[in-house]
Amino acid sequence: MTTVLDISRVSKRFGDNLANDDISLSLKEGEIIALLGENGAGKTTLMSILFGHYVPDTGRIVIHGRELPPGRPREAIRAGVGMVHQHFSLAPNLTVIENIMTGTQKLWALRSSTNAARTKLLSISDRFGLKVDPDERLGDLSVGEQQRVELLKALFNDARILILDEPTAVLTNIEAERLFSTLKEMARQGLSVIFISHKLDEVMAAADRIVVLRGGRMVAERLQSETSKAELAELMVGHRVSRPVREPSTPGAVVLKGVGITSRVGGVDRLKSINFQLSEGEVLGIIGVSGNGQAPLAALLSGVLSRTAGDLILFGKNVGNLDVADVVAADIGRIPEDRNKEGAIGEMAIWENVVLERLPAFSRAGMVDRKAGMTFAREIIDAFDVRGGAPRSRTRLLSGGNMQKLILGRNLQQRPRILIAAQPARGLDEGAVAAVHARILEARRQGTAVLLISEDLDEVIALADRIQAIVDGRLSPPVDAGDVDARRLGLMMAGDWSETPTETRHAP
């Protein structure tokens, strides 16, 4: 088999972050490669370099023996590279055939060549078994069908190398199976495929060769026949189960318990009968690859999403759907995942952001108690070392780390009984991360029950006493953070928790 694509020694740095570190990879004709890795491992960056969206700092890309000029998507398309993005780049108001022809015609052409295009499309769709109606409006198609159109569009442009970025993220299981059988058929006919994934099952099922990335580096390359899910999980997660020294938790009474909680958003169950329980003075870490239900779980416990089934037991009492006011009144602190969109309103003053969610406490007869608000803001700024702003200055002026300290402060200053922290250190620099972690551990020491939802395994390992994984809206049984290893965490995140023993210490 001939080599069709050769990526050699590619590096790419974004600021302080080395997204790709000296990666080399080759692809043969008729081969399917899976790029496996956690969030932020550098998979998408590498593929974007290949497709010309990014210019690499060093390294080169050779296709069919010819070097590809960097940063030129059009050249990549001409060389036969087709990319199917995770979020489709199709126009919902156009028909299938129009979408596929977009960008292939000359702007000044007098006649459109729809008929020729239609014939070509139908022959491609016949050849690979990709059935679509060319005249259907794209917006009327299901997500799986839209992806098929993306694939057809790539093939229409005579792609010989197909790149798919997390192709199954939006598909149902049946659609995913169908997709992989199509990909295999394409490979049989001589096309080459690279797909990005973090799902061990599909990687094992569909790929000939698996390349594992971690922290921007290529850590392993395995033939499918010579590896196992367990090995891949370990490779993906890495050997970093080193817990920092800290006092053992002394969990007290159970303060929050969820039994069979299901939450339906837009006709889809985003949380599926999950069980968890949280005690005073402990940190429960929820790990998982992004988009598996972390956001709805955090939203549910923050009072902005309601549940469709299941019981929530708060301080021993079965409670109905909580709104934000209930949650705040129950002494539950909330750190949202997106501090810029949800955590704070940039154009409002710091003191306003601090009191906005506690207006009942900071107002009398409908009037905001500005003085008390300013004092509270001043207290938080002093106690949590928020730099770069006074109570009256606009919150937007704060750096990410200081804004997060402010959000932490507004929740922790009044010693909450429960803290829901979603990705509390995401996007912060080292110093700010350490400060945020220290605060969370301090709250735990003071008896706060902390639910930590994080995609950063290091963070969960550093902070959590028990760990559950969230996969496709389901929660794994909890494991003791003291006796997990990389392999088990990897398997838990991949949804394979058969080996996971139900925890004994705080069994529900």
Place this chain on the structure above:
Amino acid sequence: MRLERREHRPVYLLVGSPIAAVVSALLLAGILIAIAGAPVLEAYRRILIGAFGSRLSATETLTRATPLILTGLAAATAFRARLWNIGAEGQFYVGAIAVAACGSNMLAGLPGPILIPALLLIGAVAGMVLILIPLWLRLRFSVDEVVTSLLINFIALLFVSMLINGVLKDPMAFGWPQSQSVVDHAMLPKLVARSRLHIGLLIAIVLAVIVHFLQTRTVFGMQSRAAGLSPQGAAFAGVPLTRTLVKVACLSGGLAGLAGAIEVLGVKGYVTTDLSPGFGYSGIVVAMLANLNPLGVVLAALFTATMFVGADGMSRSLAIPTYIADVTVALSLLTMLVALFFTQYRIRR
């Protein structure tokens, strides 16, 4: 050269930018006046004389400013919460016609001190009812209220036209389409004798102060601002978005309806379809000129009224079209938008 977001907005910029905007609008309009063949400074002097040169003209300018303050407040309160109420014109007319209907026969028997507040309230409520239609469409079906509130203006105006050609038509008006007049004791007391200036001006100014207080000091003000700046952030902080929006809409529609009511009770006593020379739309300009600040609205309304009233005088003595007033006000809106931009950004080379 590049644009950079300012970290702080110094006070001198916030105060200076509207002034700079008005001055540059006057300079730009000056070019047009020169092209029209008139001496520019003389023209502006005539405008000032026309607007404030006599007792009559000064009261006339203030009379004209009164509805503009109210429609300006209507736009400013809504825009602050990112509710794009373009329907002040329609709300103005339904407020006016409701007052004319109730004040001419139904409630006419009530004594003045009860009748006037009741009629003002009725006008405000009519404005609220009208804005609830586009609001409901937005909340229920996510229909853009820019379009619906604008289009409802025409429906409202045609509805008013139908009433004053039909059931509410004044039989004593020699066939002119105008509504029956409200009873005399329903008319607002005059502020200055032998002029058209009425206490509506005071009502408008007091309301501007009240709205300012509402926005800066109350829970409602903070919540509506939060909802406007970041719906997602506000929702996370527990701001009831729908309820806040309904309250904002009622305030905005109420103010516009009140503007119509006050115009009827203060000036004319009856409704015609030219009761408003675009007060509702000019209110948007006034609100933007004021950078949505309720106290600034009073000044912006005064400026706009000055231009419109003064331009008549200028036009008569210098034979320049009065449209120069429209042009100047429109230019000042544009220059204000530029000035606002520079309060947020600076140019760096």
